[in-house]
Amino acid sequence: MSHYRRHSLEPSIDSISSRFRDSLNFQRDDDDVINKPDFRELDYPLKPRVSSSAAATPAASGSSSSSSGSASGKPSVTSQLAKRSHSGELTESGSGTPGSGAKNRTPKPGHRRSASAGTPLIYSGLAFSPVKNRGGGSGATSPSPGVVPSGNICPSGKIPKTGMASRASVKPETLFTGNGNYGHGNIVRGGGGKAKPETRDPEEVKKAGNDMYRKGNFSEALSLYDKAISMSPENPAYRSNRAAALAASGRLKEAVKECLEAVRLDPSYVRAHQRLASLYLRLGEAENARRHLCFSGQCPDKAELQRVQTLEKHLRLCSEARKISDWKKVITEVDAAIGSGADSSPQLVACKAEALLRLHQIKDSDLCLSTIQRLDHHHHHHSHTHAKIFGMLCDAYVLCVQAQVDMALGRFENALVKAERAMKIDSNSNEVVSVLNNVTNVAKARTRGNELFTSGRYSEASVAYGEGLKFDAFNSVLYCNRAACWFKLGVWDQSVDDCNQALRIQPGYTKALLRRAASYGKLGRWDDAVRDYEVLRKEFPGDSEVAESLQRALLNKSEEHKYLGYNNEVEEVSNLDKFKTATSLPGISLFYFKSSSNRQSEAISPFINTLCLRYPLVHFFMVDVDESLALAKAESIKKVPTFKIYKDGEKVKEMVCPSHKLLEDNVKHFLL
Numbered sequence: 001m002s003h004y005r006r007h008s009l010e011p012s013i014d015s016i017s018s019r020f021r022d023s024l025n026f027q028r029d030d031d032d033v034i035n036k037p038d039f040r041e042l043d044y045p046l047k048p049r050v051s052s053s054a055a056a057t058p059a060a061s062g063s064s065s066s067s068s069g070s071a072s073g074k075p076s077v078t079s080q081l082a083k084r085s086h087s088g089e090l091t092e093s094g095s096g097t098p099g100s101g102a103k104n105r106t107p108k109p110g111h112r113r114s115a116s117a118g119t120p121l122i123y124s125g126l127a128f129s130p131v132k133n134r135g136g137g138s139g140a141t142s143p144s145p146g147v148v149p150s151g152n153i154c155p156s157g158k159i160p161k162t163g164m165a166s167r168a169s170v171k172p173e174t175l176f177t178g179n180g181n182y183g184h185g186n187i188v189r190g191g192g193g194k195a196k197p198e199t200r201d202p203e204e205v206k207k208a209g210n211d212m213y214r215k216g217n218f219s220e221a222l223s224l225y226d227k228a229i230s231m232s233p234e235n236p237a238y239r240s241n242r243a244a245a246l247a248a249s250g251r252l253k254e255a256v257k258e259c260l261e262a263v264r265l266d267p268s269y270v271r272a273h274q275r276l277a278s279l280y281l282r283l284g285e286a287e288n289a290r291r292h293l294c295f296s297g298q299c300p301d302k303a304e305l306q307r308v309q310t311l312e313k314h315l316r317l318c319s320e321a322r323k324i325s326d327w328k329k330v331i332t333e334v335d336a337a338i339g340s341g342a343d344s345s346p347q348l349v350a351c352k353a354e355a356l357l358r359l360h361q362i363k364d365s366d367l368c369l370s371t372i373q374r375l376d377h378h379h380h381h382h383s384h385t386h387a388k389i390f391g392m393l394c395d396a397y398v399l400c401v402q403a404q405v406d407m408a409l410g411r412f413e414n415a416l417v418k419a420e421r422a423m424k425i426d427s428n429s430n431e432v433v434s435v436l437n438n439v440t441n442v443a444k445a446r447t448r449g450n451e452l453f454t455s456g457r458y459s460e461a462s463v464a465y466g467e468g469l470k471f472d473a474f475n476s477v478l479y480c481n482r483a484a485c486w487f488k489l490g491v492w493d494q495s496v497d498d499c500n501q502a503l504r505i506q507p508g509y510t511k512a513l514l515r516r517a518a519s520y521g522k523l524g525r526w527d528d529a530v531r532d533y534e535v536l537r538k539e540f541p542g543d544s545e546v547a548e549s550l551q552r553a554l555l556n557k558s559e560e561h562k563y564l565g566y567n568n569e570v571e572e573v574s575n576l577d578k579f580k581t582a583t584s585l586p587g588i589s590l591f592y593f594k595s596s597s598n599r600q601s602e603a604i605s606p607f608i609n610t611l612c613l614r615y616p617l618v619h620f621f622m623v624d625v626d627e628s629l630a631l632a633k634a635e636s637i638k639k640v641p642t643f644k645i646y647k648d649g650e651k652v653k654e655m656v657c658p659s660h661k662l663l664e665d666n667v668k669h670f671l672l
Contacts, residue, residue: 200231202227202228202231202232202235202238203228205224205227205228205231206224206225206228206237206238206241208224209221209222209223209224209225209228209241209245210241212224213241213244213245213248218245218248219249221241221245222242222245222246222249225238225241225242225245226242228241229242235265236261236262236263236265236266236269236272237262237271239258239262239265240258240259240262240269240271240272240275243256243258243262243275243279244275246258247275247279250344252279252282252283252344253283255275255279256276256279256280256283259272259275259276259279260276263276270298273292273295273298274292274301274304276288276289276292277290277292277293277300277308278304280292280387281304281307281308281311281342282341282342282345283342283344283345283346283387284315284337284338284342284344284345284347284389285345285387285394286308286311286312286315287387288387289308289311290308290312293305293308307341310340310341311337311340311341311342314333314334314336314337314340315333315337315389317329317333318330318333318334318337318351319389319390321333322390325358327355327356327358327359328355328359330352330354330355331352331355331356334348334349334352335352346395346398347389347394347397347398349368349369349371350369350372350397350398350401350402351389351397351401352368353365353366353368353369353401353405354401354404356368357401357404357405357408360504360506360507362408362409362476362505362506363506363508365405365408366405366409369401369402369405390431391429391431392426392429392432393425393426393429395422395425396422396423396425396429397422397432399418399419399421399422399425400419400422400431400432400435402415402418403416403419403422403435403439404435404439406418407439407442407443407472407475408474408475408476408477408505408506410477412439412442412443412446412447413443415439415443416439416440416443419435419436419439419440420436422435422436423436437471438471438472441467441468441471442468442471442472442475444468445464445467445468445471445478446465446468446477446478446481448464448467449461449462449464449465449478449481449482450481452464453481453484453485458485458488458489459485459489461481461482461485462482462485462486462489465478465481465485466482474505475505476501476502476505476506476509476512477502479498479499479501479505479512480498480499480502480509480511480512480515482498483495483497483498483499483502483512483515483516483519484515486498486519487515487518487519487522490522492519492522492523493523495515495516495519496516496519496520496523499512499513499516499519500516503516508539510536510539513532513535513536514532514536514546516532517529517532517533517536517553520532521549521552521553521556524556526556529553530550530553530554533546533549534550536550544668551614551615551616551617554616554617555613555614555616569609569612569620570592570608570609570612570620570621570622571619571620571621571622572621572622572623573591573621573622573623573628574623574624574627574628574631575628575630575631576630576631576634579591579621579623579631582619583646583649583651584649585619585646585649586649587618587619587647587648588617588618588619588645588646588647588667588670588671589618589619589620589645589646589647590611590618590619590620590643590644590645590646590667591621591622591623591643591644591645591646592605592608592620592621592622592623592641592643593623593625593632593635593637593640593641593642593643593644594622594623594624594625594640594641595624595625595626595640596624596626597626598640598641600640600641600657601640601641604641604660604663607660607663608622611663611664611667615667615668615671617671618667618671623635625637625640639656639657641656641657642654642655642656642657643655643656643658643663645666645667645670647670652670653666653670
């Protein structure tokens, strides 16, 4: 028995037959690169010597010709080379010798016949016909001159009826003789071109997968590696190659699983250990990366070892900063760890999100977590690793941070689900237990408070929200809800205080800002109310409710009118120059063209004064056409009352004899 090395598999017997005649030495694949799929190498047994007489003598009648050209009188490679085993290695044939008869011939993988296969089929004209032995029994016979080699050319097992071929296909079907290395019994339509039959050699499938990998077609490469694994499931190289394609597709945890399987199949498989070390480094699991980088006393790559050591340093500093709640330092160390190579680490991203949450940057924290791929709860029970961070299993820690951010944003149901999942993963962690306890109690308090508020029991609701704040003193939603209770109870000072707390925790919290502005209004603090409403108006420029609230606040703030430079009464314009100056003012300006002798003008004039008081942000001007004929003519005024609205120096609307409602609606429309 020949001695075999444990590294990559070579091409199949069929693909090397043409080269076998030229040389007895086989070279290893030239694409065995560390960051590409594996190509395992082994030594092939030498070809048995063949005497010249044997080479000149045709095979015995019971032998079937091989796919590499036996029909042309050349020696059969399959009768001289060792048969490939299930694992892809070569073993020497121990049964029969060349020309020993069909019964002793070792079948080639992918061309075995079962006992139930029945009579072998050959191609006969337009139909497939069974061949009978002369003695009357069915069996394989030696092909007569001019007859192509026999083979199973009906893989499905179905035999077409005579004459059906011409109806099924316009082009004739030609059986290749094997001189193009197509395999046994391959049919090519049209008689031209080269056939690409589906190979049954897992090594050839792997090579095809490697070609796809080099071209960047990782999906197709995965499909081919899957096929090779199904044909030879105990081959660690196929698992490692599949891991490379998964990693290139961004599916790192699946890649880790494949590498672990490769190591299980071959514990000394260096390439799989190296790949595992690289994957664990990217996942931020320094301890696991070091273990596989230095397995069994192997001398690790210095550059890789340096990267692992750098990651370990930043993880240590991050942990120390977290213990003393130095959250800015935590963010610095997390960014450094990611920069050192841990670019796909969910737990490091979660750590940064936790730090942002503690710094009251809740929206940034939520955005940070959105970059983490969704953790499938089915995966946790069979996690590929027991890596920990801050004393918790990594997946449990990620879920805990997600639960706390959800709770801070009022997503209490989601928070509870994630905290419970974290508990199932790591029930031994005190921190996980604490997070679940807090989330559960806060969610219960919020639900109870909402029920009481809805039923009008505002005082009891405020107490319920307060109970929740005992478990989470930085929950802006609970503070805002309690502020609503105080507002309903008429305790507006406390309402403002709780809104202030909510806004300290979550700046820009819209509901808290609205509630505080309304509370300021109840307290007569119109300066503060206007300030909040103006912030909201910038954020929601099309919201009519905010605009109306701002107008009401401005009406009660008389000093603010002077500050803005607006008048509380309609200003008269009597000449063209003043009119041009007025139309160029920033903001909204309304021009009212009237006549003292016109009844409609006199009827609508009081309403114009009302609008002027109601909308202090709008400039109101009046033009008496009887006294300013030149201006009226210049503006083509033919009927009164006529209204023109200008916005930032440009005319946007003109109306003749509008109703009160239409006029006010247009003022509001352009004001928003």
